[in-house]
Amino acid sequence: MALRLDILQTDGRARRGELTTPRGAVQTPLFMPVGTAGSVKGVTPDQLHALGAQVLLANTYHLMLRPGADTVARLGGLHRMMAWDGPILTDSGGYQVFSLAHMRTLDDEGVTFQSHIDGAQVTLTPQSAVDIQRALGADIIMQLDECPPGDAPKSKVAGAVARSAVWAQRCKQRWLETDAPAQALFAIQQGGVHVDLRAESAERIVALDLPGYAVGGLSVGEGHDAMLGVLEHIDGQLPAGKPRYLMGVGEPRDILAAVQAGIDMFDCVLPTRNGRNAQALTWTGRVRLRNARWADDAGPLDDGCDCYACRNFSRGALRHLFMAKEMLGPTLVSIHNLNFFAQFMAAIRQAITDGTLAADAPRWLERMYPNADAALPDESP
């Protein structure tokens, strides 16, 4: 078994666990920084280690198109290429095919699309998605799934549930018959915001008895409450002894609710994308560093933060770096934001250990979201 989850403590439905991988044990719930094209934008592996990153995510869609899975393999695999010796998870490419690629042709066999980079025609099947992820060499790999848009009619979502379940079976088949470094295959639940479809999807993929399960098709515009409506059933739908991964969710409020519903793993580009946009996340909300009010501010970005940026640079200095378009601004605020997520997840784990999550969560939310009705929106990139 390439992956083992030990549940160390529960607090309500929240779980404090240790996930043992071929590359060491990591602590759950955890947040995975995203290295879309094989690099967490602007941050070195050393800096990621120092800020407490445990598992990185890389995108199969981007890597299969450039530099190509074979090239990654010739460069020694993804860990060697990224210079990251901790665990890595790759998605299957499905999500990006459905959100980024042009001129898709979708049938039961797979999906054919035009590369957004050079227009080349590429086919991704459940089998090839596994083969490609074998070549990349991540520790956790994902099934190919169909990802309908957030506003798809229920019939289309139902079709995606059925097709994704069939594809999960085919991925498992291919995964079992290929001989490669120990990699744990996760299936993905679909079903949009429809409770009955979510239940059906879960039932079909759980029957495959895979090492882990992901919840897909959320954070696509349905809103916090609709997301919660799905997540509140997760604990009963997915097996207790296996890791549960909520894909693409990174808003702290959503993470907190999802942990309380029994989710163990998260990923999102939010900390690095906001870092590049001069938005810093803190326990008391977002700091927009381009704001002129910080120009002469000699204090740290966040008094309570121990990250490299907060220990060394003032708000005024960080603002200057962004105004002068210096690369160091995005790097430093990305480091801060990733450190914030690591600290946030550590606080969540501690609260579960202490049995205080239900009491801590509303206090944290009140500080982070002073206007309780509004999610703090991102500035456009």
Next chain:
Amino acid sequence: MALRLDILQTDGRARRGELTTPRGAVQTPLFMPVGTAGSVKGVTPDQLHALGAQVLLANTYHLMLRPGADTVARLGGLHRMMAWDGPILTDSGGYQVFSLAHMRTLDDEGVTFQSHIDGAQVTLTPQSAVDIQRALGADIIMQLDECPPGDAPKSKVAGAVARSAVWAQRCKQRWLETDAPAQALFAIQQGGVHVDLRAESAERIVALDLPGYAVGGLSVGEGHDAMLGVLEHIDGQLPAGKPRYLMGVGEPRDILAAVQAGIDMFDCVLPTRNGRNAQALTWTGRVRLRNARWADDAGPLDDGCDCYACRNFSRGALRHLFMAKEMLGPTLVSIHNLNFFAQFMAAIRQAITDGTLAADAPRWLERMYPNADAALPDESP
């Protein structure tokens, strides 16, 4: 005395020294990474320390326009703003006024120009150049000088020599009458490629008995041999006991010749600019990392290099980062190039100590410049 140079060893006219500053002692000859706008592009202060950077340079012109010298002062000064506790040198702004700014009006009092950032009209005088550098707080500050273009007629160069000498005197006056943290003022020799003007310029500024002297107006298109023609007289023109700084020169071949002529200090954007352009410097020449031949190359950029990039990333991985426009590519190759310069200067210092520079230099040049007649040109940015 804010600055003291101890000559530890000589080898021909080359000098191995220790320069003691209020922020510690540094070893000469040395190369100063350039932090134009208060940041060495893409590289953190921690990374600069790790790769052996000793002194950083920052540009008064850029900083006075943005964020402004007063803002830098309110943020605790340049060291605090840049998070660099080692020595910093600031230029006077003169060079950039003459190369970047528009609509200059030049007279004996100073130079008035339009900011290239917002079009604001700004005046820089010898006195204000000192005041601004007082506010920035660098350890070594430069006089305001007139920098004629490389193709200026001799009469214009002669005028610049005279005016720069007068301005050096005014800078000294202002420097003596202002009470501020210990800062060492350097005067700048001008004179283009004209030996008589260089001699006149040196005589006039050396008479001022300042803590150090710079050679300006070279590396402006005159070519390697013409530069050498000027430098061969430097040892007789500038005082032996004070540091000599050749401004803006960074081609390794030029550095080597200049050290052999008696120069102690260098600065250049070459390592970081080339780093952003995917060009790595090595002892055996430049590696152009965008070249398709490196796509599947799993070996390090430079076998003999101990920098963070070479210890962790393959040529293929670095090429991929540039092809995918990932910020980490420029950061890693900038680190490599700065490390190369630090190692190159350390090798020069060791050769002076061993008395072998005259023998080592041609061997190094043969490896670095396989085509002896051609400087390796930079790719355009």
